[in-house]
Amino acid sequence: MKLQRPILVGGLGLSFSLWMLQNLHHSMVQIGEFSLLSLLAVGGGLWLLKSNRTQNSSQSLSSVPVDRTTVEASIAKAQAVVNQLAQETENPLTVGTLREQLTRLTAELDRQEMIAVVTGGKSVGKTTLIEVLKSSWCQNVETGSFSLVEFQETPPLFVKASENSDVDVLTHANKSDVVLFLTNGDLTDSEFQSLQQLKAINQNTILVFNKQDQYLPDERVSVLQSLKHRMSSIVVATAASPSLIKVRKHQEDGCVQESLELPTPDIQQLTQQLGEMLTQQPEQLVWATTMRKVLLLKAEAKNLLNEIRRDRAVKSIEQYQWIAAAAAFANPVPALDILATAAINAQMVMDLGGIYQQKFSSEQAQTVAGTMGSLMVKLGLVELSSKAVSTVLKTNAITFVAGGLVQGVSAAYLTRIAGLTLVEYFQQQEVAIHSGTVLNLDKLRQTLRSVFQQNQQMAILQSFVKQGVKHLTPQPQQLQLVKSEISA
Numbered sequence: 001m002k003l004q005r006p007i008l009v010g011g012l013g014l015s016f017s018l019w020m021l022q023n024l025h026h027s028m029v030q031i032g033e034f035s036l037l038s039l040l041a042v043g044g045g046l047w048l049l050k051s052n053r054t055q056n057s058s059q060s061l062s063s064v065p066v067d068r069t070t071v072e073a074s075i076a077k078a079q080a081v082v083n084q085l086a087q088e089t090e091n092p093l094t095v096g097t098l099r100e101q102l103t104r105l106t107a108e109l110d111r112q113e114m115i116a117v118v119t120g121g122k123s124v125g126k127t128t129l130i131e132v133l134k135s136s137w138c139q140n141v142e143t144g145s146f147s148l149v150e151f152q153e154t155p156p157l158f159v160k161a162s163e164n165s166d167v168d169v170l171t172h173a174n175k176s177d178v179v180l181f182l183t184n185g186d187l188t189d190s191e192f193q194s195l196q197q198l199k200a201i202n203q204n205t206i207l208v209f210n211k212q213d214q215y216l217p218d219e220r221v222s223v224l225q226s227l228k229h230r231m232s233s234i235v236v237a238t239a240a241s242p243s244l245i246k247v248r249k250h251q252e253d254g255c256v257q258e259s260l261e262l263p264t265p266d267i268q269q270l271t272q273q274l275g276e277m278l279t280q281q282p283e284q285l286v287w288a289t290t291m292r293k294v295l296l297l298k299a300e301a302k303n304l305l306n307e308i309r310r311d312r313a314v315k316s317i318e319q320y321q322w323i324a325a326a327a328a329f330a331n332p333v334p335a336l337d338i339l340a341t342a343a344i345n346a347q348m349v350m351d352l353g354g355i356y357q358q359k360f361s362s363e364q365a366q367t368v369a370g371t372m373g374s375l376m377v378k379l380g381l382v383e384l385s386s387k388a389v390s391t392v393l394k395t396n397a398i399t400f401v402a403g404g405l406v407q408g409v410s411a412a413y414l415t416r417i418a419g420l421t422l423v424e425y426f427q428q429q430e431v432a433i434h435s436g437t438v439l440n441l442d443k444l445r446q447t448l449r450s451v452f453q454q455n456q457q458m459a460i461l462q463s464f465v466k467q468g469v470k471h472l473t474p475q476p477q478q479l480q481l482v483k484s485e486i487s488a
Contacts, residue, residue, distance in 0.1 A: 066202070066288045068109060074291055075106060078298035081431045084357075085305045094304065101297055108290050114149045114278055115289070117173045120182035121191065122156040125210045129182065129240040132265045137274075149278065152176065158190045170197055174292050177285040178204045178277060180270070184211045186226050195231060201292055204285060205233045206273055213239040213266070236269035306427045309355050316355070317419035320348040321412040322471050329408030329472045341411050345369035345418050352419060356426040368439065372418045375445055381417070381452050386410045388456065392465040409468035416464075417455060421448045 079102055086095045118126045130151045138149055154169045173179045179198055183191055198205050209227055212220050220237070228235045242263040249257045277285065324344045346362075346369035353360040360368065376382050389409045425439075425447045455461075 066284065066291050068283070068287055071109060071287050071291050071294065072106075074294045074298070075102060078102060078294050078301065081298055081301045081305065084431060085301050085308075088305060088308050098297060098301055102294075105290055105293055105297070108293075109287065111286050112148075114178075114282065114285070115152065115176045116149060116178045116180060116274070117152050117154060117176035118180045118182065119154040119157060119169060119173050120208075121158045121184075121188075124156075124182040124184050125240050126153050126156075126182055129180070129208070129210065129238065129267070132240050132267055133271070136265070137267070137271045149274075157194060158188075166194065170194060171296075173198065174201055174203060174296070175289065177289045178206065178274070180206050180208050182208045182210045183227075184214075185209075186223050187230060192230065195233070199233065201295075202288060203292070204277065204288065206270065207231055207233050207235045208270060209235065209237045210240055212237045213242045213263075234273055236273055237266075238270050239263075239266040242266065302431055305431060310423060310427070313352055313355050313419070313423045316348065316351050317416055317423075320344055320351075320419065321415040324415040325408040325412035325468055325472055328411035329404045341415065342366070342369050342373060345372060345415055348415065348419055349422065352422050352426070356423075356429075357431070358426055358429075369418070371439075371441070371444075372421070372448070375448055376414060376417070379445070379449060379452070381448070382410075382414065384452075384456075385413050385417075388461055389413060389465060389468075392458075392461050393469075405469060405472055408472045409465055412468050412471075413455075413464060417448070417452055420455070421451045424451055 079099075082095060082098045082102065085098070086092070089095060118130055120126055130153055133151060138151075152172075154172055157166050157169055181191075181195060181198070187195070195205065195207065207227060209224055212224075215223060224235065224237050242265060244260040244262055247259050247261045249259070251257060324341050327344065328341060343366075346366040349365040349368045350360050350362070352358075353365070386406065390406050393405060393409070421444070425444055428443070428447070455464075
């Protein structure tokens with residue numbers, strides 16, 4: 001492996017040069033670990049402080065007015081992600097499918113059919129409500145420019161044995177223009193969470209309190225008030241299939257005749273709200289639905305792109321983690337271990353940034369690497385990783401190079417954590433179409449903590465340490481490799 005990387009070669013060369021100077025003039029290079037990391041942290045802090053001044057321009061869908069221009073701009077962004085995927089994937093069929101879907105979404109902006117999804121738990125009256133709406137409302141309603149209103153029923157939510165998960169059901173609901181969410185009483189926690197998910201993606205939702213006739217008048221009013229208090233969406237009460245009621249008729253001869261009669265379905269509040277939505281804002285409903293579909297398609301393309309890039313990134317991380325291990329294993333000066341590792345991590349930052357189209361200059365890469373080291377120290381990850389590696393090594397036969405093994409494996413482990421953190425961070429960002437990158441320090445810190453916790457499982461540590469020992473045990477070969485690459 002030829003290390004044709006300027007930061008990496010320069011950093012390793014500087015590390016070994018300082019080691020030689022230290023042997024000649026011991027007092028010249030008494031560099032403490034804290035002072036070196038502080039220097040790196042200051043540089044990283046200044047650069048990232050400047051970066052943080054740039055506010056995140058991404059906004060949730062619910063805060064962005066959805067008009068035709070906004071949707072068309074989102075389609076263009078999704079197209080750019082698909083085009084980027086086409087450049088990096090080896091599966092043209094997937095790209096072709098995504099492009100066909102984008103074409104259909106562009107045409108859907110002028111759709112003349114309204115889609116309403118009826119969802120809710122089991123036995124809340126979904127099927128009955130649809131039948132009543134079709135028979136008594138759809139044939140008579142004036143829908144403005146729309147020629148048809150189609151009602152679609154989802155499988156019941158909150159049924160563990162159901163073949164369709166709640167996520168699949170709600171995803172289907174997200175692709176409709178309006179969702180009728182049925183409940184038979186006050187909301188359960190599961191129902192409330194599902195409604196919050198619909199609200200988060202700006203779905204037009206009407207909460208339908210069905211079977212209100214099964215409650216006493218006072219109870220009916222109480223439940224309806226509770227629903228309106230808890231939800232910001234439209235709330236209506238219906239009785240799609242009212243129960244039989246006993247009717248008494250007084251005859252002329254003074255006799256009383258009793259009989260059971262079936263009341264007319266009570267859906268007036270619901271049809272009034274539906275009629276207003278379909279006649280006053282039909283285009284906005286279609287645009288909002290198209291926007292949700294575009295975002296889903298864009299997310300699908302981004303996930304496919306991230307999978308491809310992650311495979312490439314992990315190979316690069318593995319390469320640099322073992323270079324860091326060899327450098328730390330061969331270098332007896334702790335402060336210079338850090339200097340070499342920082343140089344290795346800086347070059348890794350540049351390579352990972354290249355994979356994710358997040359371009360860094362050499363100065364920025366060094367600053368990011370220093371900042372990552374500073375965060376690791378502040379979060380206590382350096383000490384925790386060293387203790388964890390030492391604990392695992394104690395379970396194996398320890399030779400006289402045990403100290404070097406701890407340093408080497410720890411350096412490799414922290415390099416891997418830094419690399420995986422950047423990968424996770426980049427995957428959460430918008431797909432970059434142009435060069436120029438800023439980092440959000442808070443998000444980077446959160447991601448670093450999360451990645452470290454995920455990789456602290458004992459099974460993962462044991463496997464990693466075994467790999468590290470395997471790479472570092474032949475000390476002469478590893479040391480010769482590093483020295484030969486530096487002198488090349």
